[in-house]
Amino acid sequence: MAGRRHNTSSNRGLDGTVPPPEVDLSTPSIARSYDYILGGKEHFEVDRRITDAIYAAVPETGQIAKDNRNLLRRATRYLVGEAGIRQIIDLGSGLPTVGNVHEIAHSVDPGVRVVYVDNDPIVLAHGRALLSEENTTTVITADVRDPGSIFDNPAVTEFIDFDEPFAVMAVSILHHLTDDDAYATAEALKKQLTEGSYLLISNFLDDDEPRAKDLEKAFLEGGLGSGRFRTWAELRRFYEGLEMVEPGLVYGNDWRPDRLTLTDSPVHTLYAAGMGRK
Numbered sequence: 424m425a426g427r428r429h430n431t432s433s434n435r436g437l438d439g440t441v442p443p444p445e446v447d448l449s450t451p452s453i454a455r456s457y458d459y460i461l462g463g464k465e466h467f468e469v470d471r472r473i474t475d476a477i478y479a480a481v482p483e484t485g486q487i488a489k490d491n492r493n494l495l496r497r498a499t500r501y502l503v504g505e506a507g508i509r510q511i512i513d514l515g516s517g518l519p520t521v522g523n524v525h526e527i528a529h530s531v532d533p534g535v536r537v538v539y540v541d542n543d544p545i546v547l548a549h550g551r552a553l554l555s556e557e558n559t560t561t562v563i564t565a566d567v568r569d570p571g572s573i574f575d576n577p578a579v580t581e582f583i584d585f586d587e588p589f590a591v592m593a594v595s596i597l598h599h600l601t602d603d604d605a606y607a608t609a610e611a612l613k614k615q616l617t618e619g620s621y622l623l624i625s626n627f628l629d630d631d632e633p634r635a636k637d638l639e640k641a642f643l644e645g646g647l648g649s650g651r652f653r654t655w656a657e658l659r660r661f662y663e664g665l666e667m668v669e670p671g672l673v674y675g676n677d678w679r680p681d682r683l684t685l686t687d688s689p690v691h692t693l694y695a696a697g698m699g700r701k
């Protein structure tokens with residue numbers, strides 16, 4: 424489990440970098456905790472402490488993040504390679520890591536436009552550096568609960584032609600919202616979709632097994648304050664009004680698996696994914 428064994432109490436990143444001033448080190452960050460799980464370098468003591476508490480509840484938790492990144496790769500390849508999508512908005516994109524959406528998309532078609540959106544300022548700080556040479560990719564700071572701040576943002580309208588189909592990815596982000604916010608956000612996103620556009624969602628799954636309850640408790644009460652496990656019925660509501668892309672809403676690793684997808688993941692039943700088309 425990458426990231427798990429780092430043992431440093433410093434408030435520097437693992438590579439010794441000092442965080443930018445807008446980064447709040449007094450509260451844990453979802454983006455930095457996720458980076459820790461994926462074996463990145465942009466996390467601090469406060470993030471490692473709460474993430475280790477989550478690992479203590481269910482040691483195999485880190486595999487969810489890895490399986491989820493694998494899903495993101497497959498879904499991007501499907502969208503660009505099979506569905507003909509040339510514009511992608513990646514919501515709650517997280518810190519740049521191995522296999523970012525624009526890299527996967529550009530390996531199929533270098534002209535695909537990608538907008539990354541996250542509400543954590545550390546994502547913009549690192550995203551800008553990574554993307555400085557790119558004219559097909561951009562990153563903005565915005566909250567998905569306020570879709571206007573994304574869809575009316577000049578940095579986005581300049582990049583995305585909303586008269587043409589596009590894809591919105593909400594991968595492992597809606598479970599960090601309350602139920603009210605998550606459903607309102609999903610409805611608002613669906614309204615924004617042009618005909619022929621796609622919405623990809625992955626979320627922690629409550630498939631009636633004790634680990635889901637234990638993990639949800641560790642997420643909600645352990646310091647992060649978010650991380651909701653939702654039942655199949657609760658998840659299906661996100662896609663209402665959309666036509667589901669085969670195979671529908673399924674365990675994440677059952678969504679169009681390929682040779683790199685684990686068929687025996689220890690967390691197979693803890694997260695789900697589905698893609699809808701308007």
Ligand SMILES: C[S@@+](CC[C@H](N)C(=O)[O-])C[C@H]1O[C@@H](n2cnc3c(N)ncnc32)[C@H](O)[C@@H]1O
Binds near residue numbers: 453565
């Ligand atoms: C678990 S990470 C997922 C990263 C990436 N989508 C993936 O699946 O690999 C969740 C991301 O959502 C971001 N996030 C959480 N709440 C958000 C909100 N209300 N608006 C925008 N981003 C948010 C966090 O900062 C974090 O980077």
